[in-house]
Amino acid sequence: MEHYFANGSVQRLSDQILSLSAHLDDDGKVPVSFSSTKKHSIA
Numbered sequence: 104m105e106h107y108f109a110n111g112s113v114q115r116l117s118d119q120i121l122s123l124s125a126h127l128d129d130d131g132k133v134p135v136s137f138s139s140t141k142k143h144s145i146a
Contacts (some may be wrong), residue, residue, distance in 0.1 A: 107113050124133040 121133060125131060
């Protein structure tokens, strides 16, 4: 999976999903959640 993050595939997919969701959602808000198997700090 790291390969898809490194080559930008996940970012492109996320951009497309966000764009589609914003257009289809009735109130223009898109719920977002994050998950990981590793601990990451938020800067």
